[in-house]
Amino acid sequence: MFIAMNRFKIATGSENEFIDIWKKRETYLDNVPGFKEFHLLQGPSHDDYTLFASHSVWESREAFETWTKSEAFRKAHTTAGGAKGIYLGPPQFEGFDEVI
Amino acid sequence: MFIAMNRFKIATGSENEFIDIWKKRETYLDNVPGFKEFHLLQGPSHDDYTLFASHSVWESREAFETWTKSEAFRKAHTTAGGAKGIYLGPPQFEGFDEVI
Numbered sequence: 001m002f003i004a005m006n007r008f009k010i011a012t013g014s015e016n017e018f019i020d021i022w023k024k025r026e027t028y029l030d031n032v033p034g035f036k037e038f039h040l041l042q043g044p045s046h047d048d049y050t051l052f053a054s055h056s057v058w059e060s061r062e063a064f065e066t067w068t069k070s071e072a073f074r075k076a077h078t079t080a081g082g083a084k085g086i087y088l089g090p091p092q093f094e095g096f097d098e099v100i
Numbered sequence: 101m102f103i104a105m106n107r108f109k110i111a112t113g114s115e116n117e118f119i120d121i122w123k124k125r126e127t128y129l130d131n132v133p134g135f136k137e138f139h140l141l142q143g144p145s146h147d148d149y150t151l152f153a154s155h156s157v158w159e160s161r162e163a164f165e166t167w168t169k170s171e172a173f174r175k176a177h178t179t180a181g182g183a184k185g186i187y188l189g190p191p192q193f194e195g196f197d198e199v200i
Contacts, residue, residue, distance in 0.1 A: 001139065003141060003155070019199055019200070022199070022200055023200060038200075039101065039198050039199075039200060040198075040199045040200040041103060041196035041197065041198060041199060042196065042197045042199045043194050043195065043196045044194055044195065051194070052199070053196060055103070055196070094143050094144055094151065095143065095144065096141035096142065096143045096153060096155070097141065097142045098139050098140075098141060099119055099122070099139075099140045099141060099142045099152070100119070100122055100123060100138075100139060100140040
């Protein structure tokens with residue numbers, strides 16, 4: 001199992017706008033080989049931002065990396081984004097391999 | 101769904117020692133109400149450390165918080181730890197609520 005997470009720092013007060021962007025977004029993931037599950041997660045709030053994370057589960061790191069080079073990935077990311085002012089910096093990607 | 105993660109910065113070269121600690125550890129989670137799944141994940145490596153994360157999935161934040169106050173939690177954490185030198189700082193807890 002491989003878990004791909006992108007961490008987003010969203011300016012305090014812009015949480016609902018960020019969630020709406022994701023609710024309207026088409027991820028084109030359903031038929032991607034090796035894809036298992038996707039969730040948007042809301043993490044802890046700090047003084048000036050709330051942490052969010054996109055969280056997708058894959059059968060393997062290879063399946064995830066193949067997807068990142070695919071047309072489905074390109075299509076999903078042309079619609080990503082939204083108002084720049086809601087983001088405190090760029091998203092931070094972290095890939096995790098199952099150890100136990 | 102609620103995901104509880106603890107992020108561990110493990111000194112470069114100590115990765116296998118850290119994994120062994122977890123392999124030998126008894127988590128006492130199997131019969132905890134609302135518990136769904138546990139994994140130890142290995143994340144990206146940096147200059148002086150490798151990121152690991154414990155990753156447990158729960159039916160709700162309430163189920164997780166009830167567990168943290170339980171005897172099962174206390175038992176699981178009396179055996180936690182290992183050699184102090186392998187950790188670059190304390191673990192960082194982050195709880196995530198499912199939004200989508």
